[in-house]
Amino acid sequence: MNSRFFLLLLAAAGLVVAFAPFPVQSIAPQERTFRIEARQFAYSPSEFKVNPGDTVTIQLVSADVVHGLYVDGYNISVEADPGQTASLTFIADKPGSFRFRCNVTCGAMHPFMIGRLTVGTNSWLFRSIGLAVLGLIGFFPFSFHKERMLVEKR
Amino acid sequence: MSNRIEFTRSPFIKNALKSRYPQLAVFIVMLIGYIFAILAGLIGTPVGSRNFSIVFVWIAWWAILILVAVPFFGRGWCAVCPIPLPGEWLQRGAILRPERSGAKSKGRGLNLRWPKSLRNIWMQNISFLLLALFSSVLLTTPNITSIVLAAMLFAAIGLSMVFERRAFCRYLCPVGGFIGLYSQTAPIELRIKNKQVCVTCEGKPCYNGASTLGFPLRGLRDTPPFGKRGLLDSPLPRRTLGLRSANSGYGCPWDVFPGGLTKNTYCGLCMECIRTCPHDNIAINLRPFSADLAKPSTRIDEAFKAFIMLGSAMIYAGVLLGPWGALKDAAYNVGTSAWFTYAVVFLAIIFVILPGFFTLGILKTKSVLSLKQRFASLATALIPLGLMFWVAFSLSFVLTNATYIFASLSDPLGLGWNLFGTANAAWQPMLISVLAPAQTLALVGGLIWSARTAQKAASEIKTSSIPVIIFCFAATLVMLWLLL
Structure with missing residues (x-):
């Protein structure tokens, strides 16, 4: 097979893996409430999962100093004073995995006070694994073809 | 070398590299920044994200180092690193030029050779691991960062007073070790143009140094075949004796003979040999990425460096960027039983689990080489993987914390200043959608x-690459899971 055609085919397959719509199981949206306790330098629970379209309410409770909770990708946040509860409600309309992190300087390990929100399936992880597999599938015939060309050239 | 483009063909670049002044100007700025980082950590706010020492060292410098300098310029950072400067100036007794008239060096220090048994990168492996085990504290506590920066500066000065050349950079620097490893992937190299010129070059001034009169420096000047009734004592003109007038310059501070360079690992790109070579035989080339890796390493210390870096990137991704609070607590609370457990697991992953799986993979491959030689050679494949792991990890860390740089610029000590009006810049992750x-x-x-x-x-050692590729694939899956 022509190596340019092979590369083109591989690139097309890569685009399909990266951007083709991911099969989604349709689940009726619900209202979900999570009580998250924040203390230096962790959230509890630190991971939670919702379905796309759910209305999510986070009740942030701080156990020691002032903490915040900022959700990457959603660009929303809430802050809670010690012993107080603060609420944040949003519609989980973007699927994927998102880190949430403290956005109020709370001590030494503050930049690493991180949790994880998963909305539906973490499709980008599966797409990335698919791209890695595709990369290797493409690598072998292409690199062996290159080797053969080099040998022929010699 | 048809696939090389020689940068030093350009007179502008060549003159800029040959002159000591541009590099000195950068050095001075870097040294001022370095000393300021030490002071900021000691006298500034203890809040890491508001202190220059943390923000500029672990966010700004780290981003430039791992995302730009190492992948594209290899040891480019070492070329401007301020750490060896004070020691080197004391060792040489000069800031700029070597002595002009062949007079005795005014430098101080014992100028001993580095012990032969330590001429490897094990000390760098150990120094990196020592910092890595304390990294959660180091990355977040300004005065600890200051103490480590100061300790590196003083260690470099101390070693320069005892040993010749840049012993600290070559054998002890925790950063230099991994920069050297990954510099093999960079598209920049310093190499000689013509091997034959080096073979016939008298005195090897690029390694031994040379004064403006063409004399090799230091001890060589007083010993045959140069001094003590040798060539230099002859009444005949030096040109007649085959001693071309060398440019003034020091012998390689990295203890490398440029004529024998085949990979970037131990060349610090200090440009000294470009200044010293009397034959204009040194070039800076643009080359394909990872050209050095075509010939696999045979050294076990370098193989373990690859595992240390690969494993550290994976552990950091889990501990620092993961959602597991207990891991962060264990890594941060140095001296507790949780920290000791963390340290044992950290070292076990790097020295037992990763190399163990790797060895199991290559155990049954057919080769005439011993398992140890195969291990060392095939671990070369982990170099690009490790570098890309660090790039992926650092992207996350740097993009989410980069806005601290603006605040820290205006208020570097966290004392309420507002020098550029950005002291109150709100924290905001950058480019999260493309992360x-x-x-x-x-x-x-x-x-x-x-x-x-x-x-x-x-293919170099005539064995199968499949087990190594499977190992790399498995490690990549773990890293994808940790980061995405």
Whole structure:
């Protein structure tokens, strides 16, 4: 097979893996409430999962100093004073995995006070694994073809 | 070398590299920044994200180092690093030029050779691991960062007073070790133009140094064949004796003979040999990425460096960027039983688990070489993978914390200043929407790059690359899971 055609085919397959719509199981949206306790330098629970379209309410409770909770990708946040509860409600309309992190300087390990929100399936992880597999599938015939060309050239 | 483009053909670049002044100007700025970082950590606010020492060292410098300097310029950072300067100035007794008239060096220090048994990168492996085990504290506590920066500066000065050349950079610097490893992937190299010129070059001034009169420096001047009734004592003109007038310059501070350079690992790009070579035989070339990896390493210390860096990137991704609070607590609370457990697991992953799986993979491969030699050679494949792991990890860390740089610029000590009006810049993660695709690109690209490197290394030693590629694939899956 022509190596340019092979590369083109591989690139097309890569685009399909990266951007083709991911099969989604349709689940009726619900209202979900999570009580998250924040203390230096962790959230509890630190991971939670919702379905796309759910209305999510986070009740942030701080156990020691002032903490915040900022959700990457959603660009929303809430802050809670010690012993107080603060609420944040949003519609989980973007699927994927998102880190949430403290956005109020709370001590030494503050930049690493991180949790994880998963909305539906973490499709980008599966797409990335698919791209890695595709990369290797493409690598072998292409690199062996290159080797053969080099040998022929010699 | 048809696939090289020689930068030093340009008179502008060549003159800029030959002159000591541009590099000195950068050095001075770097040294001032370095000393300021030490002071800021000691006298500034203890809040890491508001202190210059943390923000500029672990966010700004780290981003430039791992995302730009190492992948594209190899040891480019070492070329401007201020750490060896004070020691080197004391050792030489000069800031700029070597002595002009062949007079005795005014430098101080014992100028001993580095012990032969330590001429490897094990000390650098250990110094990196020592910092890595305390990294959660180091990365977040300004005065600890200051103490480590100061300790590196004083260690470099101390070693310069005892040993010749840049012993600290070459054998002890925790950063220099991994920069050297990954510099093999960079598209920049310093190499000689013509080997024959080096073979016939008298005195090897690029290694031994030379004054403006063409005399080799230091001890060589007083010993045959140069001094003590040798060539230099002859009444005949030096040109007649084959001693071309060398440019003034010091012998390689990195203890490398440029004529024998085949990889970037131990060349610090200090440019001294470009200044010293009397034959204009040194070039800075643009070359294909990872050209050095075509010939796999045979050294076990370098192989373990690859495992240390690969394993550290994976552990940091889990501990620092993961959602597991207990891991962060264990890593941060140094001296507690949780920290000791963390340290044991950290070292076990790096020295037992990763090399163990790797060895199991290559155990049954057919080769005439011993398992140890195969291990060392095939571990070369982990170099691009490790670099890309660090790039992917650092993207996440740097993009989410980069806005601290603006605040810290205006208020570097966290004392309420507002020098540029940005002291109150709100924290905001940057480019979050492109972060995951960029990390995937880095990790998948690193995997394919490593697979190709594994294939080349395996073909050099006539064995199979498949187990190494499977190992790299498995490590990439773990890293994807940790980061995405």
